[in-house]
Each structure stands twice: as structure tokens, then as C-alpha cells.
Amino acid sequence: MATDLANSTSDQLEISCQSCGAKLVVEAHLRSTLCPYCASPSIVSRPPSPNRPSPTFLVGFVVDHEHATKAVKNWVAGSHIFARSDFKAAVPELTRGVYLPAYLYGAVANTRYSASIGENYTVTETYTTTDSKGKTVTRTRTVTKTEWRPLAGNHCCYVLDVLVSASQGVTNAALEAVEPFDLRALRRYADSFISGWLAEEPSRTQDDCFRLAHDETIAKVGAMLKNFMPGDSHSNLEYQTDLSHEVIDLVLLPIWTYAVRYAEDRPPIQILVNGQTGRVAGKVPVSAAKVTFAVVGVLLLIGILFLLFMAAQG
């Protein structure tokens, strides 16, 4: 059932609810909405454009609201000892469960690298020392040394499954914090999967996302190269990567977003929950008082130990 009855402005779209006829305003960055009067879910399908392609894939929600809230409460209560006490006691407020747009990127990475490779070898050294009777004696010992050899070469591999956030509201670092997603459960996108849920349209340009994906891919190649180097150690690893045969697909990822208000004078903390695995991540506010107290405590302990040591030395 589809109609084209819609008025759009540059930022918002005014539609009529097809169940009750109410006028609804859909923000430009959303591709679905719920009617506040009859709770009917509407899906907005816009013509694709370079910066707003149609989704290719989707990972469906597995974790429901109840489990996500429980996971967030546990995560907040179990945050590290330097977290603010009012944060630990705060009650998380559900903002929404949303399908977050992200790009799934892959490429062939051709890398030219150079490095110094350390090859260990052992030598027997003769040295003189003083024995227990105070006599000078000559002894031998085995010493491991490293011979450094230059190595240059090429490394070529597929880099797959790089996910970058296409939403302005969720940074790429925040998305990485709740990764990984099990991409074996990837589904081909269909409108029915987002029915009743909020789904965002990409709000970052594809160029920006490509740039983020390139950076993440090159970082992955760097990590691979560290494992690829032969020898007992390596140093001065330098590399230049060309990416070719790139594939990029828009994928919608299930995310529960929570806001935690812990102080009147502070902005709320955004906490994300992976809607597939239940993994929780967010930035925990650190208590300056706790940190100061800990530093002072450690200094005091060092001071006491020093005084005891001095007293023992007479």
C-alpha cells in the first residue's frame, strides 16, 4: 500500500497518516515514523541519490527493549571506580531504538612496505668479574644480539566488513565501541524490517564515509602488516596502500540509544546498545574528586613508605 501524497520542504516532510488521516511531520533524516495518534507505522521511501542511496542490507533487532534497558542499567552500575557516583546511581532514559545507517565497505588493498627486520643470534662473551672470595675471575656468558636487515615488498589482500557510521548523530568511534555485528545475520533490506521502528537516512555524505572507511581500512592493513613481518622483531615499518575494487553498501544496523542524566549542570551521556548482541558502550563521566582523592592517597602512601624506609636506615 503506497501513496505519493506528501509535501516536502528542504528539511521536513509533511505526510498524512494512512490509518487515521492525521498530518505528520517526518524529519529529513528519517525514513520511518509512528503516528502519535494511532501508532500506525509509516515508511518513507525517497528516490535514491548519491548521498542517500537505498539500503542494500539490514541487521535485524534481536535484543528487545527490556533486555537492552537491563544491560544499560548493569553497565552503568558496573562502570569503573573513578566514575561519578551520581552517574552510577542515575536511571537511564530510553531515547529510541533506531536502525542506524552505516556503510559496509570492502576493497583490495595493495601495499608497498619497507621495514628493518631484526634477526636474533647468540654470541658467547668472555668477561671478568669478582667472585665471592674477592678474586678476579674470567667467565663466559651467552648474549642474544640482533642483526638488522632491510626488507621491502608488496602485500596484497582483501579487506572486508569495514563498517562506518553514516549518521551525524553517532560518531564512527561510538559505533566501533558497540561493534562487532555478526554479519552472517545480514538480510537483504526490505521495508517490512523497519516497520514500527525509527530508521535514519544517511546524514553524512558518501565522500565523508569513504574517507572514514579508507582510514579504517588502512589502519587494518597496518595491523596486518605487523603480523606479516618475518624476523624476531621489526622497526621502521613504513607503508603506502592503494585501495582498488572497492565495494560499499548501505546497511541499517540495530541500535538502542539511551541518555543518562546524572547532573543538572551537565549534558546527558549517550549510551548505545548493539541491538543484535546487547553490547553496551558510552563515555563514562570521571569524578574529579575521586581521582584527586586517589592521587593524594597514593602520594601519602609513598610518603609513609619513604619515611619508614628512612627510619629503618637509621
Next chain:
Amino acid sequence: MNETPIAEINCIRCESPLESGDLRCAICGQAALNDQAVARKKLAIQILRCTGCGAAITYDPKHQAPSCSFCGDVVKVESIDDPMEQTEHYLPFTVTADEARAALRGWLDSRGWFRPSDLSASAQLTQLKPLWWVAWVFDAEAFVSWAADSNEGSGRSDWAPHSGQNNIQFDDILVSASRGLSLNEAAAISRGMNLATKRQTPEGADRDATLERFDVQRSQARQEVSAAIHRIAAQRAQQHFIPGTRFRKVKVAIVLRRLVTRRMSLPAYVLAYRYKDRLYRVVICGQDIRLMVGTSPKSLIKMIAVGLVVAAIALVFLLILAAGS
């Protein structure tokens, strides 16, 4: 809903076959073409309605599918396909049970000087079981980047680093998926398999033959095949490309193309024989009687005798040395 079985088509990027249910290529990540995708030209608003009661449907995490909250009807969606691996072809037995039995006697006679003298006469065959064991057979083109240490060009250290890139063609490479045979047993009898004789059904053995099943899902099978490709590529690099005669820390990175994997059931006889209250096992290739692998007893008396003779010779040698000095 989209019901798009994708089978018998190749990835447009790396030309590896896509299997039924693959939404993207497992090798290079290229999305499979979606014939039913329609580029929308105009803005459209829609509500998806239950075909049973007409109420709006919403996606339900519990069912992991869209469902109607009024009548509970769940919309059938394209399933996530990670099926158990299934045998596609069988190789027939060309070695008979009698030939296998005779081969065991010959094999026991050829166990070397340390075998008990009465091994062949006293060993009692307790079981001879035809078995179709499971394996993947793959072909692929691989562009392999390698880096390794070898003794070639070494200086003060025993090792020097080397690197390179080569194309490697894999043809009919067999990777065991068997739980019944050990890796050593599978490797020892694999060379005798004639893949050109493949059949749609098991042939050449009694009805009581054991048919082993794959016990992994497709995604895990792909991981195991990928690990085997990396292992074999490293071996080939050592044999053909890396200079030197001794190697260590051989690393490979691979860009695969045209990976075709077949699931096969391969014939073997598993024999058990008893010698002096202990059971020993031998596996014989079902297509080549010369290929067999197994365990056999050693004669303790012969081993002690050899040890004593060696010790006596060493003692005499030391006495001569002592007398000379």
C-alpha cells in the same frame, strides 16, 4: 517479501560461485545482484498491513521478523541461510573387501625388522568397515604475497628475511572434513582418489557401509577451507618461491579468485586387528590398495636386543680408546 534464491551464479568481482542464500560473496564481499530491487523514482509513503486482519505490521525482535501485534501473524521473510554442509558427490569403491583384507596381511609383513615375528600369523582381523568420509575439494586462483625467514643470505644470524608475490593455481585440492579419520590418515590416502569417477550415489560397497556426514555449517566450512588455502599456500611458497633450504615464520596474504568448492564423500576401509589383546587400526584407500596407513606393534625383545648390542659396541669402543691413551 523478497524471496530471491541465488544459485549457480558467479560473483561479478572475483568470479567465485555464489551459493543458494548468499547475499554477498564470501571471498570478496561483493553484494549479490538483486533482480527484484527496484530503483524508486518518486517519493512514496506506505504502511505495511497484515494480510490476515489488515492491521499495521511491525518488526518484532522476538520473532526476528515483521509480525502483526493484533492477530500475531508473522510475515515470512527471506531466511538467513547457513545450512549444514551436504555431500554433493560420492567416489565409488574400486577396491573390494577381500583385496583390502589381503592388503592388510601384506602390510603387516612389511612392517620392518622390529615387528614381532608372529605378527602376520597371530594378528586377528576384528573389523573391516567400508566408510565414505567427507572432504572438501576446491579449485582456486590465488595471488599470494609472502614474507619469511630462510637461511638464504643469512649473516651473523642463521636467518635472513625475504618477501615476494606469486600466482598459485589450486586444482582439486582435498581438505578433510572427517571426524572419523585423523588428519594424518586422510592425508595418507587422499592421493589415491580419482575425482573423475564421482557419482551421485554411493557405489561399490556393502549396504552396511558407514556414510559420514558433514557436521559443520557452511560459514564454518568456508573458514576451514580458507585456513587450508593459507596453509597450503605457505607450503607451496616454501617449496617453490622462497629461496633457501630452511624456513621459519612463513606468512602469506592471499587474494583469491574463482574459488570453487565441492563437497565429496570418499571411500576408505577402516580395519581393526587384534594382536596379543591389543587393538590396532589401519585405514586403506578405497580406490588405491597401495595407500594405507595405520599402527602396528613393535617387538620389545628385538628392541632390547638392539639396545644391548649398541651399548656393547659403545663399551668396546670406549675400552679401545682408554687402552690407546
